Amino acid sequence: MAVAARSSDPGDRSVVTVEMKNNFMQAANGILRVKADTVRRTATMAFCEAKLYNDQGEICCMATGTFQFLKRPAAKDANGERVVNEDSIQK
16 A cells, blocks of 8 residues: 555655554465455555455455655765755655
8 A cells, every 4th residue: 555655655755554454355376366445545644455356356445545745854965965865854
């Protein structure tokens, strides 16, 4: 789900998990497939859901997660001068 959250962010920021809930419905056997989506994104948070399917197409697990986007820290160039990224500016 973190990949879904990051892919929904135009700034390509990293995320941290704020909350996650898993519902395990049955044992998962065979070839597994996961589908994850961002349900809603705000300026600072992403709300995601995912489903795990077995090779018969049955849902084995459902999950929801809340992720917070991290601001990019300021970096230094080769001369040691501070480089300010747009993400690190408080708006």
